[in-house]
Amino acid sequence: MTSLSQNDFPPFETVYKKKRNLKEGFFISLIRTLGFSGAVILLVILAFVIYQGVHVLSWEFITRPPIESMTKGGIFPVIVGTVLLTLICMVVVIPVGVTTAIFLAEYAEKGWLLNSVNMSIYTLAGVPSVVFGLFGMAVFVITLTFGMSLLAGSMTLAVMILPYLISTSEEAIKAVPYSFREASLACGTTKWQTIRKIVLPTALPGILTGSILATAKVSGETAPIMFTAAAFFTPGVPRSLFEPVMALPYHIYVLATAGTHIDQTRPIQYGTALVLIVLVLGMNLLGIILRSRQRVKKAW
Amino acid sequence: MVSGSSNGTNAFEMKDVGIFYGNLQAVQGVNLTVESNKITALIGPSGCGKTTLLRSLNRMNDLIRGCRTEGHALFHGIDIYDPETDVIELRRRVGMVFQKPNPFPSSIYENVAYGPRVRGVKERKKLDEIVESALVRAALWNEVKDKLNESGLSLSGGQMQRLCIARSLAQQPEILLFDEPTSALDPISTAKIEELIIQLKQYITIAIVTHNMQQAARISDYTAFMYLGKLIEFGNTDQLFVRPKNKLTEDYITGRFG
Secondary structure, three states: OOOOOHHHOOOHHHHOOOOOOHHHHHHHHHHHHHHHHHHHHHHHHHHHHHHHHOOOOOHHHHHOOEEOOOOEEOOHHHHHHHHHHHHHHHHHHHHHHHHHHHHHHHHOOOOHHHHHHHHHHHHHHOOOHHHHHHHHHHHHHHHOOOOOOHHHHHHHHHHHHHHHHHHHHHHHHHOOOHHHHHHHHHOOOOHHHHHHHHHHHHHHHHHHHHHHHHHHHHHOOOHHHHOOOEOOOOOOOOOOOOOOEOOHHHHHHHHHHOOOOHHHHHHHHHHHHHHHHHHHHHHHHHHHHHHHHHHHHOOO | OOOOOOOOOEEEEEEEEEEEEOOEEEEEEEEEEEEOOOEEEEEOOOOOOHHHHHHHOOOHHHHOOOEEEEEEEEEOOEEOOOOOOOHHHHHHHEEEEOOOOOOOOOEHHHHHHHHHHHOOOOOHHHHHHHHHHHHHHOOOHHHHOOOOOOEHHHOOHHHHHHHHHHHHHOOOOOEEEEEOOOOOOOHHHHHHHHHHHHHHOOOOEEEEEOOOHHHHHHHOOEEEEEEOOEEEEEEEHHHHHHOOOOHHHHHHHOOOOO
């Protein structure tokens, strides 16, 4: 076997010109096109909803209840319903989710049991939301006799988003460098002190980002609240946890499939969709900002 | 304590220490003493068990799953592997500085105040004193006194390592364990750390693992040479480097292997 020598290559002056590589050029433009089309589709949807909905948006629209069989008036109780559902859901799910993530990431013995628990969590995160809706109806509405209510809906949303929250928090906790834990323990601190003073503060931006994205997802869900909380119409805002509520995504669904006055309510449907999109985008934006700030701080 | 003469007290006494990772024996039958207010260096080729042995002194090996220690490691005459031993109190007294500088992602001040704070020191004035004296002893005070609120991660590699030393000193340890503290540093930072370690000897006992034989020769009073998990030779640094008794030691320090 002979090894390569300089003489095996043509002289540089005969080959120095940049070559056009058609294949490479093709794939680069393909990837570029596909990449942009994702953004374009999103922008088209957004522009469409804004175009259709922006003229119904007004102070009255977001502060008044619906009137005349929901063909006129605003969506105030609908917004309040979604905000309450989301808020109660997150108040319940964040402590449970973060505590579970701490346990799984820091305390659980590595082995088949932990692996199967983690596997179940990932699988649950992929279960269609309507299944959670049916589960919520069976457990909260019927068995626990909450009835169709704000509480039952919040709990169902909490169960639905729990796996997502656990896995994002667990990832954030695991991303804290081992050397931090080692340094803290070597200072003569207990494991819990190390978790509380070093691990959690370091993982906090990641946990917050996950929580905000979870909030955005929860506020836009229809299927889980359909059988557990959402009312076709309520005269005002709920006065207790055990009353059904109106909610933005369900309101759109109801107006669009009611069978009557569909055309009259169309502007309201788009207006509601716009409010929902602005809400979700706003929360996502907050999540993105938090994440980018975390990236700047991550100097290790 | 009278300088120059040894009073003969031992900070640590290891008797027949063996350390296993699962079925693999990393350290076997080590008998070694670490004398108070002296620098004891552990040298040897990669994988000889020197770091494992060092980490057994503050029970950091406990964190590694499947790691188990046999024999006795006596600290103040008490076996630190006794099930009754409070590991937290042991680690407060036996500090550790790691190979790669690992300050917390918080301010310089908070890094040093970390241990005392966790242990319940709340008074600002007291914390200020602790932080200042630890930074002074770690020879970092003059460089950082005007920027105590800046991130510990904004410092240079050598400064970060001295910050980690200050963080350990703030615990008022009796012993400081150094695990190759300069292997990630440039020669100038290394020289500063070495100088600092020699200064620290007046307050505390030091055990240092190093892959750098010149470093061991420069700073240590006693040197232990390990090979394949066994302690091959232990003695005065001057004697060990000039007149090694064991053929293996001689081969290693003259660079014939390692």
